[in-house]
Amino acid sequence: MAGIVKNIRALSKQTNYLRSFATRSLAVGVNNKINRPQQSLVKSTLFLTSTQTIVSPHEQSYSSKPPLTLKLIADRVILVLNLYDKIAPEKLKLESHFINDLGLDSLDHVEVIMAIEDEFGFEIPDQDAEKLLRPADIVRYVADKEDIYD
Numbered sequence: 001m002a003g004i005v006k007n008i009r010a011l012s013k014q015t016n017y018l019r020s021f022a023t024r025s026l027a028v029g030v031n032n033k034i035n036r037p038q039q040s041l042v043k044s045t046l047f048l049t050s051t052q053t054i055v056s057p058h059e060q061s062y063s064s065k066p067p068l069t070l071k072l073i074a075d076r077v078i079l080v081l082n083l084y085d086k087i088a089p090e091k092l093k094l095e096s097h098f099i100n101d102l103g104l105d106s107l108d109h110v111e112v113i114m115a116i117e118d119e120f121g122f123e124i125p126d127q128d129a130e131k132l133l134r135p136a137d138i139v140r141y142v143a144d145k146e147d148i149y150d
Helices: 002-034 039-047 070-083 104-118 135-145
Strands: none
Touching: 070 104, 070 135, 104 135
């Protein structure tokens, strides 16, 4: 009886070993299949038409933001401010003061700054936001943050 138990234990240890070995072998095989050399890619070029190009599966592409200019920043700031319902579009200019000329209060000013943060994708600290009282100030601040000195 003890011999049978001993053989079953040995068999179960071998089964665990075979199970992990088979899993690892399968993983290596799948990895080799996915990341095989470019030889098969070269063979498949016989079927490409003249307008098609070969793209390596390991080639990476990166995107970048469109280049910003002072005019583009000013246009985006004016667009964000035009979409704000408490600002009259006919009164809005780059030199308009938010509180004196446009009649906004401090809460409206905070909402404008939050909308600008959303538009340009970065946070404006409170001590800097207090100084941004005109659209021209916002344009200059964004240009400084994005290193644009046109």
